[in-house]
Amino acid sequence: MNTNDQDRQSAFQQTLLSARRTMLLSEILKLAVDSFRASKLRFALTALGMVIGTASVILVVTIGMTGKRFILDEIQKIGTNMIEVEYSGGGATGSEQVLYHDYLTREDEEAVVSEVPTVRYSSPMLEMHDRISFGGGVVKDTLVLGVSPQYRDVRNLILIAGRFFDQQDESAHIKCAVVTVPFAKEMFGSSQAAIGREFTIQGIPFTIIGTFKESVETFGQSEIADETILIPYSVARYFTGTDTVKQIFFSIRNMEDVPDASREIHRVIAARHKANSVYKVFNMTELLTTAASIANILTVVLVLVAAVTLAVGGVGIMNIMLANVRSRIREIGVRKALGATYREIKLQFLAEAVIISLTGGVAGTILGLLLPFSIRFFTNYPLPFSWWSVVIALSAATLVGIIFGTVPATRAAQLNPVESLKYE
Numbered sequence: 001m002n003t004n005d006q007d008r009q010s011a012f013q014q015t016l017l018s019a020r021r022t023m024l025l026s027e028i029l030k031l032a033v034d035s036f037r038a039s040k041l042r043f044a045l046t047a048l049g050m051v052i053g054t055a056s057v058i059l060v061v062t063i064g065m066t067g068k069r070f071i072l073d074e075i076q077k078i079g080t081n082m083i084e085v086e087y088s089g090g091g092a093t094g095s096e097q098v099l100y101h102d103y104l105t106r107e108d109e110e111a112v113v114s115e116v117p118t119v120r121y122s123s124p125m126l127e128m129h130d131r132i133s134f135g136g137g138v139v140k141d142t143l144v145l146g147v148s149p150q151y152r153d154v155r156n157l158i159l160i161a162g163r164f165f166d167q168q169d170e171s172a173h174i175k176c177a178v179v180t181v182p183f184a185k186e187m188f189g190s191s192q193a194a195i196g197r198e199f200t201i202q203g204i205p206f207t208i209i210g211t212f213k214e215s216v217e218t219f220g221q222s223e224i225a226d227e228t229i230l231i232p233y234s235v236a237r238y239f240t241g242t243d244t245v246k247q248i249f250f251s252i253r254n255m256e257d258v259p260d261a262s263r264e265i266h267r268v269i270a271a272r273h274k275a276n277s278v279y280k281v282f283n284m285t286e287l288l289t290t291a292a293s294i295a296n297i298l299t300v301v302l303v304l305v306a307a308v309t310l311a312v313g314g315v316g317i318m319n320i321m322l323a324n325v326r327s328r329i330r331e332i333g334v335r336k337a338l339g340a341t342y343r344e345i346k347l348q349f350l351a352e353a354v355i356i357s358l359t360g361g362v363a364g365t366i367l368g369l370l371l372p373f374s375i376r377f378f379t380n381y382p383l384p385f386s387w388w389s390v391v392i393a394l395s396a397a398t399l400v401g402i403i404f405g406t407v408p409a410t411r412a413a414q415l416n417p418v419e420s421l422k423y424e
Contacts (some may be wrong), residue, residue: 146236
């Protein structure tokens with residue numbers, strides 16, 4: 001036999017093998033459908049566990065993503081583009097180790113703005129704890145912050161009533177103030193009632209022109225306390241008698257530029273001061289990364305919890321398939337007597353288990369998708385959704401069918417054909 005004849009014979013054998021595999025698969029699917037039709041209720045109840053399990057996986061992923069988005073949105077409202085610079089102490093200089101203070105100044109802010117092009121807004125901050133006098137002899141200890149008009153943009157403050165002081169007020173040294181909503185309610189009854197009211201700091205009268213609140217409640221963990229008064233920096237510096245500032249705030253144009261901008265700001269400020277002086281630069285980038293990581297870990301944990309439901313559904317599939325094998329022992333014996341192989345019998349019952357599992361998985365996936373899409377439709381809330389959750393759910397459903405269907409399929413394939421035919 002020449003080479004061409006061998007090639008033709010090999011190709012013919014491959015064609016026959018492919019045709020046999022196709023016929024085998026078709027026969028397996030036909031037998032599986034006939035088996036399900038004969039016991040529709042049992043098939044539906046068995047698949048129900050997988051419906052609940054896959055729907056749970058998709059809903060858990062959706063809930064996890066929603067929680068992650070909410071957390072990140074809340075952090076971003078504080079100001080993810082914000083960079084805060086603070087003097088944290090000097091060192092000692094000279095042979096006698098003389099201690100010194102090297103505080104930040106308004107000139108540091110101006111230098112950063114001119115040398116770091118990604119800076120959009122900036123503001124110095126002076127902090128004073130002073131006794132505020134109101135009409136009628138009312139005196140109250142209050143936190144007073146001296147800031148520039150751009151402080152509102154840097155900190156994303158929300159104006160409730162009135163207005164925020166502007167650059168004209170700053171330049172003209174206008175003695176005006178904006179106060180927090182809790183302060184306005186305590187002293188005047190409401191935010192609107194506080195507008196136009198006066199108070200004095202060290203005998204100097206100030207007029208309230210607006211009330212504000214933070215975009216996210218920080219519960220006093222930021223520089224703004226529950227009861228805080230903001231006044232123009234140009235006015236506040238006369239109470240301290242110095243040009244130094246406690247902190248400087250910067251807002252960067254794009255969040256992606258924050259890490260590089262932080263390094264540049266630190267470089268500019270360090271170059272303007274003594275070598276041993278220490279300045280800390282804070283931003284929200286690390287906090288965002290940490291929050292995202294925590295949210296992802298929680299989502300994974302919730303998915304693993306939901307996977308327990310899939311495992312329970314898999315146990316149900318295994319029990320039903322074992323009962324199915326016992327009820328079809330005689331059928332298995334007949335098929336083996338007609339020439340069915342061990343592999344074909346095992347593949348038959350394994351395919352039935354996978355079909356049950358996958359059918360429940362598809363139904364559960366549809367059910368799991370209905371909730372986020374219905375919320376989007378009726379409320380217009382952009383509930384986050386990941387197609388990866390669908391892939392994970394269907395893959396898990398298929399894997400459960402294979403794992404928990406292997407034992408019943410193996411037991412069916414190992415039955416003795418003679419004893420099977422005698423089984424009553």
